[in-house]
Amino acid sequence: MLAIAGFATALSGPLQKGNTSMFAAERHARAERAQLFAKTDPLIAKLQRGERLSNAERRSLDLDHTRIAQLNQEIAACQEARELSAEAGRAMGDSPDSGARDDSAESRAFTAYLRSGVRGPELRAAGEASGSAGGYLVPPGWWQRLQVALKAYGGTAADFQQIETDTGQPMQWATNDPTTTVGVQQAENTLVSNVDYTFGQGTLGAYMFDSGVQLVSLQLAQDSAFNLGAFIMARVAESLGRAQAAAAISGTGSSQPLGIIPALNAASTTGSGGKYTLGTATKVNVAGATGTTGASQITELIGGTLSPASWLGVLKSVDMAYRSLGAKWYMNDTTLQNTRLITNGFGDPYYPELQDDTKPKLYGYPVVVDNNIPNxxxxxxxxxxxxHLESAMVLRSVRGAGLMRLDERWADFLQVGFIGYRRFDCRSNDLRAATVVVPAAT
Structure with a gap:
């Protein structure tokens, strides 16, 4: 349930007012980050000269780097929120400077339905969901913007192979493992041997997920200056997006979507995708750490990161044929930050290209941060x-998300409830294309 009273002041004005506050928050975050960069520059220069930092300097640098990472997330969140608001405004036709306004009769009818519950003929023509709770399919423009927002909350699922269908009936697709099929040299005037391909079959379902009830006061719902469409879409997108992101990572596949980690764990062993099981955990040089065998060493698992040899082992476990298609690393922010702290024998960062927080890379492959991935x-x-997750996994979505407006349930609070819902499923496709780590005990 949302604390609507807290949103009244912030959201009752025009959309531009909300954007202004987001700009201010972003400016403050950027200013603080610039100050921290200036503060850490002398220490970074000292490390680059090969000089060692004192314990106090190291602790200060670690704290500043942690804060910089938090500010980067805040800045990214502000940018995402502004972009989402702009997209939503254009979708609902509320942005006066938009060149791509959706002024269709269907869109106007849907906006009227959100505000007042009035069910116009255009909305009925678009399709009414079953039941008596007033559920309707969202118009195409709203659905497209919702899809954009959903991807923002699931960095890993966004790289799955995407399939959209009009219905949610079970869907079969063929799988094939061609890695054992190799061409042969053929002698002149000899019979060419037959090659038999073995196909498997997978089934995609369509599980129902809802956003939970998003409560809005009648005052806000009726306020013509309040972009109700943008507000509802943002809340629905966040809730459904987080549900999809979590299912894509950890879903068991039993009466629910199959997440990539359970899928890879049930697949093959080291060397051909599936899971990469580490040997005995080794020691890693980490800036500012205190370990059992030295002031700058910790066991790789305890540090929430891997040793350089382990990173390379994981990389090598995915065949180059898949790596060349556009493979990526996927990890949570804790793992990323701890990996940035790995140093060489001179105290310098072991992975310089990983220090770029806007486009981090590890051994030349992009890094995607998804905090649904466990430590x-x-x-x-x-x-x-x-x-390469587009080869490894498939995400099936049913077109036409739905939205219900609940007028009676919270009437005595002078509130209206909205429930967004959609159907999707995740299944494995070719698990030779990806690997998950199974760390050794320390």
């Missing part, structure tokens, strides 16, 4: 995923 845990598939 490294001994003997449990977790922490790091690597591969």
């Amino acid at each position: 490294l845990t001994a003997s449990t598939p977790s922490g790091v995923i690597f591969g």
Whole structure:
């Protein structure tokens, strides 16, 4: 349930007012980040000269880097929120400077339905969901913007192969493993041998997910200056997006979508995708750490990161044929930040290209941050995923998300409830294309 009273002041004005506050928050975050960069520059220069930092300097640098990472997330969130508001405004036709306004009769009818519950003929023509709760299919423009917003909350699922269908009936598709099929040299005037391809079959369902009830006061719902469409879309997108992102990572596949970690854990062993099981955990040089064998060494699992040899082992476990298609690393922010702290024998960052927070890379492959991925845990598939996920996994979505407006349930609070819902499923496709890490016990 949303605390609507807290939103009244912030959201009752025009959309531009909300954007102005987001701009201010972003400016403050950027200013603080610039100050921290200036503060850390002398320490970074000292490391680059090969000089060692004192314990106090190291702690200060670690704290500043942690804060910079938090500010980067805040800045990204502000940018995402502004973009989402702009997209939503254009979708609902509320942005006066938009060149791509959706002024269709269907869109206007849907906006009227959100505000007042009036069910115009255009909306009925678009399709009414079954039941008596007033559920309707969202118009195409609203659905397209919702799709954009959903991707913002699931960095990993966004890289799955995407399939959209009009209905949610079970869907079969063929799978094939061609890796054992190799061409042969053929002698002149000899019979060419037959090649038999073995196909498998997978089934995609369509599980129902809802956003939970999003409550809005009648005053806000009726306020012509309040962009109700943008507000509802943002809340629905966030809720459904987070549900999809979590299912795509950890879904068991039993009466629910199959997440990539359970899928890879049930697949093959080291060397051909599936899961990469580490050997005995080794020691890693980490800036500012205190370990059992030295002031700058910790066991790789305890540090929430892997040793350089382990990173390379994970990379090598995915065949180059898949790596060349556009493989990526997937990890949560804790793993990323701890990996940035790995140093060489001179105290310098071991992975310079990983320090770029806007486009981090590891061994030349992009890094995607998804905090639905669990931390490294001994003997449990977790922490790091690597591969070409468009080959490894498929995400099936049913077109036409629905929205219900509940007028009676919270009437005595002078509130209206909205429930967004959609159907999707995730299944594995070619798990040779990706690997998940299974860390060793320390």
